[in-house]
Amino acid sequence: MAVKSTVGRTGELARARDHLSNDPGGSVLFVGPPGIGKSTVLAATAKLAGSLGYEVRRCRAAAPEEGLPYVGLHDLIGDALGQAPVSLPEPLRRALEVVLLRADPPEGGLDVLAVNLAVLEVIEMLASRHRVALVLDDVQWLDRPTRRVLGFALHRRTPGRVAVLAAARRMSRPTEELVPEPALLIEIGPLTQTEIADLVERRTGLVLSPRRAEALCRLSGGNPFLALELTRERSSAVRGLEQFPVPERHLQVLGPRLSALPATARRAVLAAALSSRPTTAVLTNVAGSEGVAAAESAGVLHVSGAFVEIDHPLLGAAARHLAGAMAQREMHLALAAASHDPIDRARHLALGTVGEDAPLADELEAAAGLAADRAAIGVAAELCRDALDHTPVDAVQDRARRAVAAARWFHQCGERDDASAVIAPTLEAVPAGPMRARCLIGLADALGQDITGALALLREALDQPGLEPEINLEARMQRAGVLFMAGNLEAARVEAARAGAAASEAGAADLARAIAMVEALADLCLGVPLELSEAWGRTQPWPSGRPVYDHPNRLLAYAARGRDDQHRARDLFEGLVRLAQDKGDLGSEARLAMHLTEVAIRDGRLTEAAAWAERSWHGLHDHSSLYPRAHVAAWTGELDTARQQARATLKMAVAAGDAIFEALSLLVLGFTEVSARRLEEASLYESRLRDLMARVGWGHPGLMPRWQGDAVEAFLGTGRLQEAADLTSLLWHAAERLDLPGCQGLAAHCDGLIQSRAGDLKLAEQHFERALSLMSRVDMPLERARTLLALGVVRRRRRQRAAAQDALTEAHAVFTNAGARVWAGRADEELRRASAGRAGEELSRGERSVAELAAAGRTNREIAVQLYLSPKTVETMLTHVYRKLGVRSRTELSRTLGPDVRRGTVGPG
Numbered sequence: 001m002a003v004k005s006t007v008g009r010t011g012e013l014a015r016a017r018d019h020l021s022n023d024p025g026g027s028v029l030f031v032g033p034p035g036i037g038k039s040t041v042l043a044a045t046a047k048l049a050g051s052l053g054y055e056v057r058r059c060r061a062a063a064p065e066e067g068l069p070y071v072g073l074h075d076l077i078g079d080a081l082g083q084a085p086v087s088l089p090e091p092l093r094r095a096l097e098v099v100l101l102r103a104d105p106p107e108g109g110l111d112v113l114a115v116n117l118a119v120l121e122v123i124e125m126l127a128s129r130h131r132v133a134l135v136l137d138d139v140q141w142l143d144r145p146t147r148r149v150l151g152f153a154l155h156r157r158t159p160g161r162v163a164v165l166a167a168a169r170r171m172s173r174p175t176e177e178l179v180p181e182p183a184l185l186i187e188i189g190p191l192t193q194t195e196i197a198d199l200v201e202r203r204t205g206l207v208l209s210p211r212r213a214e215a216l217c218r219l220s221g222g223n224p225f226l227a228l229e230l231t232r233e234r235s236s237a238v239r240g241l242e243q244f245p246v247p248e249r250h251l252q253v254l255g256p257r258l259s260a261l262p263a264t265a266r267r268a269v270l271a272a273a274l275s276s277r278p279t280t281a282v283l284t285n286v287a288g289s290e291g292v293a294a295a296e297s298a299g300v301l302h303v304s305g306a307f308v309e310i311d312h313p314l315l316g317a318a319a320r321h322l323a324g325a326m327a328q329r330e331m332h333l334a335l336a337a338a339s340h341d342p343i344d345r346a347r348h349l350a351l352g353t354v355g356e357d358a359p360l361a362d363e364l365e366a367a368a369g370l371a372a373d374r375a376a377i378g379v380a381a382e383l384c385r386d387a388l389d390h391t392p393v394d395a396v397q398d399r400a401r402r403a404v405a406a407a408r409w410f411h412q413c414g415e416r417d418d419a420s421a422v423i424a425p426t427l428e429a430v431p432a433g434p435m436r437a438r439c440l441i442g443l444a445d446a447l448g449q450d451i452t453g454a455l456a457l458l459r460e461a462l463d464q465p466g467l468e469p470e471i472n473l474e475a476r477m478q479r480a481g482v483l484f485m486a487g488n489l490e491a492a493r494v495e496a497a498r499a500g501a502a503a504s505e506a507g508a509a510d511l512a513r514a515i516a517m518v519e520a521l522a523d524l525c526l527g528v529p530l531e532l533s534e535a536w537g538r539t540q541p542w543p544s545g546r547p548v549y550d551h552p553n554r555l556l557a558y559a560a561r562g563r564d565d566q567h568r569a570r571d572l573f574e575g576l577v578r579l580a581q582d583k584g585d586l587g588s589e590a591r592l593a594m595h596l597t598e599v600a601i602r603d604g605r606l607t608e609a610a611a612w613a614e615r616s617w618h619g620l621h622d623h624s625s626l627y628p629r630a631h632v633a634a635w636t637g638e639l640d641t642a643r644q645q646a647r648a649t650l651k652m653a654v655a656a657g658d659a660i661f662e663a664l665s666l667l668v669l670g671f672t673e674v675s676a677r678r679l680e681e682a683s684l685y686e687s688r689l690r691d692l693m694a695r696v697g698w699g700h701p702g703l704m705p706r707w708q709g710d711a712v713e714a715f716l717g718t719g720r721l722q723e724a725a726d727l728t729s730l731l732w733h734a735a736e737r738l739d740l741p742g743c744q745g746l747a748a749h750c751d752g753l754i755q756s757r758a759g760d761l762k763l764a765e766q767h768f769e770r771a772l773s774l775m776s777r778v779d780m781p782l783e784r785a786r787t788l789l790a791l792g793v794v795r796r797r798r799r800q801r802a803a804a805q806d807a808l809t810e811a812h813a814v815f816t817n818a819g820a821r822v823w824a825g826r827a828d829e830e831l832r833r834a835s836a837g838r839a840g841e842e843l844s845r846g847e848r849s850v851a852e853l854a855a856a857g858r859t860n861r862e863i864a865v866q867l868y869l870s871p872k873t874v875e876t877m878l879t880h881v882y883r884k885l886g887v888r889s890r891t892e893l894s895r896t897l898g899p900d901v902r903r904g905t906v907g908p909g
């Protein structure tokens with residue numbers, strides 16, 4: 001059976017795995033409402049059980065089969081009768097064949113005890129060769145005869161050999177009897193907003209913005225099945241804060257419940273469904289106290305003091321659907337009249353009014369400004385778009401102004417598609433001049449990572465006649481930022497410096513500080529420390545009206561990360577995330593999450609890095625936010641996923657002219673192939689990355705995640721020794737000029753790789769030890785572990801077995817604790833080789849030769865022929881080898897002597 005990939009549920013699966021791994025292994029019962037994902041988690045757990053050595057047997061019950069006897073039993077053991085070692089006494093076999101419909105019943109009727117004993121015997125026989133996992137999905141529908149016979153067998157089985165993995169809607173006595181001790185109960189709860197968005201993307205390909213994901217999560221209650229149902233019903237007309245439509249099958253259930261209510265109660269429910277935060281006072285105003293009371297008595301509304309809640313969001317959606325568009329507009333107008341909050345009133349007026357209405361558009365624009373001041377950026381964007389919709393077509397300047405504001409706010413809250421959609425049509429009607437320039441700047445901002453398109457729009461904006469200084473400077477600042485992303489660092493610095501000087505001269509202090517941020521960033525990447533950058537002193541104080549991403553603390557965090565002070569960088573970035581949350585600046589929050597992903601990777605916290613990467617992805621959904629997901633996947637050993645995502649990022653970055661994310665994509669691809677030991681492929685990516693870094697003039701090796709070590713390893717592995725040496729020399733020069741201990745440690749690591757390749761193992765060891773000393777002063781545990789791994793290999797080759805094991809053991813612990821599976825596997829291989837070499841020294845030369853051939857898969861007879869011995873002598877020598885090495889089989893011998901011996905590539909020592 002195909003297993004759907006699980007979304008979320010990592011905690012539940014980890015608990016189940018731990019429980020199954022125990023000795024004796026235990027049973028697991030998943031409980032949760034319909035559609036919550038029990039079957040998916042159960043299937044994933046069954047797969048885990050298989051990987052742990054269980055023989056997995058499945059049964060999925062269904063409601064129509066509940067009355068059919070022994071259907072579940074047929075699924076579980078129907079194919080076992082013909083398998084060795086299952087051999088039943090004839091009476092038991094006969095009884096079991098009868099219930100499985102393979103034989104006619106005897107004249108005296110079915111012997112139930114014989115059936116029970118037969119099933120017990122089959123389960124015991126299966127468990128004698130493997131531990132057995134009986135998987136029971138939808139236990140509540142399991143037929144009664146199967147329940148009875150399983151209950152009999154499971155309570156008489158040999159303890160520790162049989163586990164039950166089950167899923168049920170609720171805990172009950174009959175279900176409990178089918179899940180023998182030791183049993184673990186796991187309740188499956190709702191998915192989070194991020195998990196719902198991930199699920200929808202995986203299953204339907206639809207990418208939800210954060211606000212739409214929040215609406216879907218709220219409406220579905222986090223139920224994955226219901227979320228997918230709602231998504232598939234979604235119309236392209238649904239936008240902004242409007243809810244998803246209710247699937248027809250749910251309307252058939254919810255409709256009668258609502259239709260049975262009195263008219264006043266239905267009016268109260270509709271009012272609650274159309275309100276962002278319904279109150280008792282407002283609902284009483286529009287529907288009367290009797291209507292509120294009747295809806296509460298029916299359990300549709302719940303009154304708690306001043307506020308009212310609908311029993312389930314789907315009931316509210318159904319109420320809107322059943323009322324129809326006209327009744328909804330009338331209710332919105334009634335709610336507007338009853339509201340005392342200008343933002344809430346404006347929202348209801350917008351939704352209750354059709355067509356052009358200039359006074360209403362003015363009121364909506366004013367309310368949008370109030371919402372933005374309250375950090376309700378998403379509401380501000382919606383109100384401003386509503387204002388645009390109600391603005392007369394001939395009021396071109398008003399339409400352009402509102403489109404620019406709406407696009408800015410949509411972009412700020414992560415709705416880039418809406419930002420483009422609101423401004424692009426408006427631009428067509430705007431004549432040449434300052435307002436057209438504002439629209440062009442807004443559209444360039446909405447394009448996100450499309451560098452080529454943004455530069456073209458900004459050129460057109462700067463060419464508009466009659467530009468006011470502020471508009472000109474805004475366009476030039478944005479152009480400097482886009483030039484930076486295009487890899488023209490020096491051009492970006494010059495453009496920002498000139499624009500900043502002009503802003504200061506014009507008295508535009510806030511704009512001058514924002515422009516100085518771009519100049520200081522370019523300086524930093526070109527290799528000028530912040531304290532030496534003339535622009536850095538002009539960045540503060542931060543203009544509070546700008547996006548949080550433009551805060552000077554972002555550059556301080558970059559500088560800390562460049563010095564490998566990950567804890568300082570983390571504190572600064574997390575502080576900015578909190579500020580972005582307070583201001584409702586979701587776009588900045590998502591971009592900052594990307595940087596926190598990099599910080600967590602450098603600090604060896606891969607689980608945390610994965611969480612930040614997902615947060616970035618669900619906030620941006622562009623190739624920039626795909627990069628951190630790929631980087632995490634590469635480190636956690638999901639190499640195919642890393643390749644797929646990084647290649648997609650690379651393709652989009654090249655098409656968009658985005659040099660920064662082209663470099664980051666190449667970095668991930670190079671690291672992925674080095675991790676996979678595909679050094680030819682790695683060297684191609686690393687060559688492109690090296691050339692790109694040289695072209696853009698990148699001067700700070702600590703700002704870009706470490707790639708030089710991967711490049712040197714790839715170049716050495718493909719015979720490009722001089723290129724490896726040249727790259728190491730450049731790294732040393734930059735690291736010493738900027739006094740970066742972490743980068744110096746990486747350069748020493750590269751020197752060690754070069755000397756190891758040249759065969760000077762003593763000098764290589766010295767370089768690796770120096771690298772470790774430098775790295776110990778900063779926060780870079782994974783890079784330090786890679787150096788420990790390389791040092792362990794060199795020490796093993798120098799026959800320093802104990803010292804090699806010390807280094808490799810430490811490296812393995814770091815990789816394992818971080819979750820870097822591929823690198824942990826490498827360290828484990830080297831540990832086995834070091835241990836094998838040490839153990840091998842206890843063997844005689846003849847015993848060593850026999851052991852190596854046996855580990856490589858040769859039979860005793862083949863070994864005897866090759867070594868001119870008798871098979872009996874080979875057998876005796878292997879017995880001595882097993883005793884000396886403490887192993888009991890050829891499999892353990894092969895594992896002890898290591899992978900190179902298995903491949904037949906390493907001789908004694």
